[in-house]
Every structure is written in C-alpha cells, then in structure tokens.
Amino acid sequence: MIQVLLGDPGAGKSSLVLRFVKGQFVEFQESTIGAAFFSQTLVVNDATVKFEIWDTAGQERYHSLAPMYYRGAAAAIIVYDITNPASFDRAKKWVLELQAQGNPNMVMALAGNKADLLDDRKVAAEASV
Numbered sequence: 001m002i003q004v005l006l007g008d009p010g011a012g013k014s015s016l017v018l019r020f021v022k023g024q025f026v027e028f029q030e031s032t033i034g035a036a037f038f039s040q041t042l043v044v045n046d047a048t049v050k051f052e053i054w055d056t057a058g059q060e061r062y063h064s065l066a067p068m069y070y071r072g073a074a075a076a077i078i079v080y081d082i083t084n085p086a087s088f089d090r091a092k093k094w095v096l097e098l099q100a101q102g103n104p105n106m107v108m109a110l111a112g113n114k115a116d117l118l119d120d121r122k123v124a125a126e127a128s129v
Ligand SMILES: Nc1nc2c(ncn2[C@@H]2O[C@H](COP(=O)(O)OP(=O)(O)OP(=O)(O)O)[C@@H](O)[C@H]2O)c(=O)[nH]1
Pocket: 007, 008, 009, 010, 011, 012, 013, 014, 015, 016, 026, 027, 028, 029, 030, 031, 032, 033, 056, 057, 058, 059, 113, 114, 115, 116, 117
C-alpha cells in the first residue's frame, strides 16, 4: 500500500515515519529535501501489509512535486502541529487540493501532531477542516 505524508514544514512528518519504521525519535530532525521513501511490513489481522511511504518535504518550494507522490497513493496522512495554527490552515489547503486533484478512492487522515505539547495547544481538538 502506497501512502503519502503531507503537511507544513516542521509539523513532524519525518518524525512520525521514523517512529513508525525505526521506533526512533530525534530532537533535531533535518528538514526533508524533495521527498524521502520508507517501507515497513506489518502483520495486521493475519494479513501481511507492506507500507510504502512517501515522506514529502513541507517547504513551499517543493509544493509542485507533491502530485507525483500523492497521485499513486492509496492513503494520505495530512499532518499539522497542534501548537501552530498556520500548520492547521495549511492542512485544510492540502485537503482541498487532494479532493480536487487526488485519486477519488484515496483515504485521507488528518493527524494533529506534537500531542506531548498539550499545554501549548493552539488548535482546538474540535476544530474542523
Ligand atoms: N515535542 C515534539 N516535537 C516534535 C514532535 N514531532 C516532531 N517534533 C519536532 O519537530 C521538528 C520538525 O519535525 P520533522 O519531522 O522534521 O517535520 P517535517 O514535517 O518532516 O518537516 P519538513 O521535512 O520540513 O516538511 C523536529 O525538531 C522534531 O524533533 C512531537 O510529537 N513532539
């Protein structure tokens, strides 16, 4: 299953993938250039699922590359940082772009990242896209 992560720079896309694939977290994760590819095989309900993940770069100058990664994806995870309202606004734009230009069968999920920084939350849990 091909999956793509989209979202503001600094939202934590690479950190989520690194945790999922290697179980690691680094405090000073470098900003992604272009996109990075990861894969992870898991057994889910007796079925073996191979996740093939495109971790895209959030910086605006890479925006035009994004369709190359989301067009073939079965699922997209749009990541924002709960302490950063601008990242939530950017997430809404990704939803609109995927609705307009993505594969209509693609599953979309919105992930409010940096849940450990709850005291600094600036996007309400009930905020809607
Ligand atoms: N406190 C906290 N920090 C996080 C969390 N996830 C990521 N970070 C930090 O946020 C910074 C940015 O994370 P990245 O994973 O590089 O963000 P990104 O979305 O991949 O950014 P780009 O590659 O530039 O698009 C890093 O310094 C991470 O250590 C989290 O859940 N909690």
